[in-house]
Amino acid sequence: MDSLLIQGGVPLHGEVTISGAKNAVLPIMAATLLTAEKCVIHRAPNLTDVSFMGDILKSLGATVSIDGNSISIQAARLTGVGDYDLIRKMRGSICILGPLLARLHHARVSLPGGCVIGSRPIDLHRKGLEALGATITIESGYVVAHAPQLEGADIFLGGRAGPTVLGTANVMMAATLAKGTTVIESAACEPEITDLADFLIAMGAKITGAGSPTIRIHGVDQLHGAEHEVIPDRIEAATFAIAAAATNGEVTLKGARADHFGAVIDKLREAGVKIDRRGPDIVIKRGSELKPVDVTTMPYSGFPTDAQAQMMVLMALSPGTSIMTERIFESRFMHVSELARLGTDIAIEGPSSIVKGGRPMSGAPIMASDLRASAALVIAGMVARGETLVNRIYHLDRGYENIDTKLKMLGAKIERVEEP
Ligand code: EPZ
Numbered sequence: 001m002d003s004l005l006i007q008g009g010v011p012l013h014g015e016v017t018i019s020g021a022k023n024a025v026l027p028i029m030a031a032t033l034l035t036a037e038k039c040v041i042h043r044a045p046n047l048t049d050v051s052f053m054g055d056i057l058k059s060l061g062a063t064v065s066i067d068g069n070s071i072s073i074q075a076a077r078l079t080g081v082g083d084y085d086l087i088r089k090m091r092g093s094i095c096i097l098g099p100l101l102a103r104l105h106h107a108r109v110s111l112p113g114g115c116v117i118g119s120r121p122i123d124l125h126r127k128g129l130e131a132l133g134a135t136i137t138i139e140s141g142y143v144v145a146h147a148p149q150l151e152g153a154d155i156f157l158g159g160r161a162g163p164t165v166l167g168t169a170n171v172m173m174a175a176t177l178a179k180g181t182t183v184i185e186s187a188a189c190e191p192e193i194t195d196l197a198d199f200l201i202a203m204g205a206k207i208t209g210a211g212s213p214t215i216r217i218h219g220v221d222q223l224h225g226a227e228h229e230v231i232p233d234r235i236e237a238a239t240f241a242i243a244a245a246a247t248n249g250e251v252t253l254k255g256a257r258a259d260h261f262g263a264v265i266d267k268l269r270e271a272g273v274k275i276d277r278r279g280p281d282i283v284i285k286r287g288s289e290l291k292p293v294d295v296t297t298m299p300y301s302g303f304p305t306d307a308q309a310q311m312m313v314l315m316a317l318s319p320g321t322s323i324m325t326e327r328i329f330e331s332r333f334m335h336v337s338e339l340a341r342l343g344t345d346i347a348i349e350g351p352s353s354i355v356k357g358g359r360p361m362s363g364a365p366i367m368a369s370d371l372r373a374s375a376a377l378v379i380a381g382m383v384a385r386g387e388t389l390v391n392r393i394y395h396l397d398r399g400y401e402n403i404d405t406k407l408k409m410l411g412a413k414i415e416r417v418e419e420p
Pocket of ligand 1: 121
C-alpha cells in the first residue's frame with residue numbers, strides 16, 4: 001500500500017485547477033443506465049472510484065471507455081445483476097439501483113458496505129423506491145428489487161440526519177421513467193443533485209426544483225443519450241483552501257465555484273483567512289493571526305461533513321478552543337487519534353470534538369482511515385515540523401485526482417512511497 005512522505009513547514013504558493021466532482025460524476029455515470037443510447041461525460045476526475053464505477057457498469061453489460069477526463073458509456077444491453085464484490089466495496093454504487101429498476105424493472109445489487117464513518121443504512125432509498133411501486137427485499141447480502149411498472153408518488157425523504165444525497169439521486173432517477181408525477185419532499189439540495197438533474201434533463205427527463213427541498217419529476221416513456229460537463233469538486237476546492245491557510249501560503253483556485261462551498265469560505269474568513277475573488281478565480285491566504293471557530297456539519301448549504309476533518313487541522317493551529325460538531329455521520333472523528341500523534345490536543349465528547357489549538361505539531365508516521373480524514377492528515381503533515389509518513393493513501397486516490405502532484409506543483413515537499 002502506498003504512502004506519502006511529507007516534509008512539513010513549507011507554505012503552499014501558486015495556482016491549482018480543481019477537478020470535476022467525484023460525488024457528481026458517480027450518480028451521473030449511474031444515470032447512463034437509463035438509456036440504450038451513448039452518453040459522454042466531460043471533466044470526469046481520474047479517480048479509483050470513477051474507474052470502479054466504470055467496472056460496475058461494464059459488469060452490468062454497458063460499454064465504458066475512459067479517455068483522460070472524458071467517459072463514454074453506452075448501456076445498450078443490460079443485465080440487472082451487478083458484480084457482488086465490486087458493488088460491495090464502494091458505497092456510491094448504491095445509486096445504480098434506481099436506474100436499473102426504471103430501465104429493467106428488476107435489479108439485484110449487493111448491499112453496499114458500511115464504512116469507518118458510519119453504518120450507512122439504505123432505509124430511505126428503500127422507502128422512496130417502494131413508494132414508486134417497487135418491492136424490495138434483502139437476500140443474502142443483496143438488495144433485490146422488482147417493479148413491473150413504477151408509478152409517480154409523493155415521497156418524504158428526510159431521515160434522522162436530514163436529507164439523503166444518494167437516496168434523492170436514486171429516487172429522482174427512477175421517477176424519470178415512472179408513470180405520472182413524483183414529488184420528493186425533503187430532497188437533498190447538494191450541487192451534485194442539481195448537476196445530476198441537469199444531466200437527466202439533457203437526456204429528456206422532465207424535472208423541476210432540483211437544488212431545493214422539493215423536486216418534481218414528470219415521468220416520460222424513454223430517455224436518450226446526452227453529453228455533459230461535470231461541476232467542479234467543491235470538497236477538493238475546500239481542501240486546497242484549508243491547506244493554503246494551514247501552511248500560511250497563498251493559493252489561487254482555478255475552475256472552482258465559490259457559490260458551492262460558501263459555508264466553508266464563511267468559516268475560513270471567520271477564522272482570519274483572507275479569501276478574495278479575482279474574476280473566476282478564488283485567492284486564499286492567511287491574513288491576520290488565526291482565530292478559533294466553532295463548526296457544526298449540516299446538510300447543504302451548511303458546513304459540509306466532507307470538509308470537517310480538514311477544517312479540524314486548521315483549528316488545531318488556531319490559538320484557543322474550537323468545537324467541531326458532526327451532525328451527519330455517527331463516527332467521523334477517526335482522524336483525531338492520528339492527529340494526536342502529531343501533538344494536537346483534541347478531545348472527543350459525543351458528536352463534538354473540543355480542539356485546543358495553537359500547539360506546535362511535529363511529524364510522525366500516521367495512518368489514513370477514510371477519504372477525507374486522509375486529506376486532513378496530509379494537510380497536517382505539511383504543517384508539522386519534520387517528516388510525516390501518511391500510510392494507506394489508497395483512500396486518498398479514491399477521491400482526489402493526483403493530489404500529490406497538485407501539492408508538489410504548489411511547492412509542497414511530498415513524495416509518494418510505493419510499497420512493494
Ligand atoms: C453522500 O453520501 C456523499 N457520497 C458523501 O461523501 C457525503 O458525506 C454525504 O452524501 C453527505 O450527506 C457520495 O455522494 C458518493 P447520505 P450518501 O445518504 O448519499 C443517513 C465523501 O467523502 N441515511 O446523504 O451515502 C446516513 O446514515 C463521501 O465524498 C439514512 O439514515 O450520504 C447519514 O447519517 C462520504 N438512511 C445521513 O443520512 C438512508 O437510507 C446522510 O447520508 C440514507 C442515509
